[in-house]
Amino acid sequence: MALLQIAEPGQSAKPHQRKLAVGIDLGTTHSLVATVRSGRAETLADSKGTHLLPSVVRYRADELPQVGTKALQHLVDDAANTIMSVKRLMGRGLQDVTRLGEQMPYIFEACESGMPMLRTAAGLKSPVQVSADILRVLAQRGEASLGGDLVGAVITVPAYFDDAQRQATKDAATLSGIQVLRLLNEPTAAAVAYGLDNEQEGTIAVFDLGGGTFDISILRMQKGVFEVLSTGGDSALGGDDFDHAIANWVCDQRNIQNLELAQQRFLLRQARQAKEQLSDTTVTHLTFADWPETSCPADIELTREQLNSLLDPVIAKTLRATKKALRDAGMTIDDINQVVMVGGSTRVLRVQEKVAELFGRPPLTSIDPDRVVALGAARQADVLVGNQTGDEMLLLDVLPLSLGLETMGGLVEKVIDRNTPIPVARAQEFTTYQDGQVAMAIHVLQGERDLVQDCRSLARFELRGIPPMAAGAAKVRVTFQVDADGLLEVSARELTSGVATAVQVKPSYGLSENEIADMIKASWSNVDADRGARSLREQQVEADRLLASITIAMEADGERLLTEDERQVIIKQMETLIVARNGDDHHAIAKQIEILAKATDTFAGRRMDDSIKRALAGKAVDNI
């Protein structure tokens, strides 16, 4: 017999009542909300039974925004007010957005924070607001299906999202009134969905190929703990590249150049359809009635074999990134026990074949690749609100991109390397460059490259009130703290005086598609260029130091201790160094530094003797 539960008015939930929490996959093209009911994770449908919510928002004057399928219908007739793919704008600046070009047919305006604002019939909207409108609909769907207020939500982000993009996502959730339990990396969420359903133990690879992005993560699962060992990928590689490869092949076959935009779009759609059909059949046809040269037959045959040869170069790139992630994790192919497929483009048969070939085992595809991320997020949300008891699962994630500080000569000093487990705290000491320096500018960057200009600027702040000391005497300790969401907080303290400053790194914009691609690829392809650039900057700093110290010495003692000829020789060598310093050959600078240093040897010796003489002047031998 069940006992009657009595709750005082206003008292919180009954002891056995589950707390309501959801997982949200906030995607570029569509979004999903999922929850755990009766121990099973499931995605939630709207009143019409549809699970996928198109990530599209349409703004109208004096009316609530339309979100999802309704908005999608106005993509063409109300293009400027109907916002799609807003995820690409998250954490970006106006400049980055302009660079996205024609893919974004919206009217952007600058605002004080540097965030790009979209001009719509309902006024200016920031990408964060647009995302918040999508999130609000998902949260309402969750509350309607579950019949109560949500305690909170786990929201997923791509593993390669930087601090600015994560912060923007969290801001959007806050704006929509959702309590964020955790920002979770999409591949980790997928691993959770598979791992818990199959009670896996061991090491797994999550292969996430979407329309325009590729993510690979290596995870170890043991006793309920999911430990991310490495992540990698390419944020400008995806199913779209397959379509382009097919379209280009068609053009080559028919010897066609310079298609108009509308023809290109049509051809790409044909290519996508052909690609999808060839997962079921071995031969298909592309029909194109509108060729510029009328002599071409309208029909072109594409076999699966031919398709495979077109896709292979693109797939090869994903396999290279996969091998690199394995190396980063200190693993080999043989160490991987399972491979999990995520993202719509993993439906392509050839992708599954090639991944199976690399790992020597068929990949897991039993969970719908469109839903797997939301299902994993729901699992995590359920754990975080405390609905699970006993051996709870725990997710240990890593930092996707290195964090660093700007140092002399525009170089980046890495403070935390990518793939470091989070949360993490790391401190680094820096010193002053000039005598009497009382302030220090601190510039926080994210990325893999050696030069400031090639990394993403996250924040700048100033540490003031350093007591005046000789160059190199002050010690400034900068501490980075990254939390479990991958969000950064930086603080700085001058150690001899205790002067402190702290900033929450909250940038107003983030990375452009190309920049992310650059940053991730850069560390592999630009190693040599970076090394050269670093050497150049180092030699330039060294040259400046030498020139400055010789200038001071010449002004003080040049006329007194050197003959006119000797002075001219030094000045000539200084001029040569200035010319070399302004060039881009670090070897030439190093060589000239050596020549100049040698040319001033005698001068330095005389100054030394002179200062000893002065110190001794007027003193009796006994007193020395």
Added chain:
Amino acid sequence: MDLTKDYFSNLGLPCSYQIDLAALADSHRQLQQAHHPDRFAASDEAEQRQAVQTASYLNQAYGVLRSPLKRAIYLLELQGMEPLAPTNTSMPMDFLLQQMQLRERMEELPAAADVEAELEQLADELLVMHKQLQTDFAAAYEAGQLPAAEVVVRKLQFIEKLQQECNDLEGRLLD
């Protein structure tokens, strides 16, 4: 957990160079289960902040203890030494010569007839040297010969740098 204490005591391991890596991983996992911020999602801000600090400490400790080089450095630092101080650069001549030879081999490697085999051969040799140095360090450290242990640490650092470069080279050549 007292975060001012050393990594060995907080992770429940004997303060020694030769440690049980499986026990270390187990201990780290159990402690994260108890202290990770995800266990405090419903707690107040102070508790959450504390959890972030503890979890950061545990990640740091785990990273140091599981790396043969970092663990060696850490043990010497606990003894008040600075094995990697910039002034600390003297190395035995034979080791420096060996390093130069290895470096030359690495530079010539991309031109070799069978790059993959050569690279594998080099990586294997480095691994053997790395293992030997770990044994050397343990012996010197346990015998209380700290200056000798310090030299081994610097050798280990050289070898790890070469291994890293070997790894980078492999990434570039075999892609």
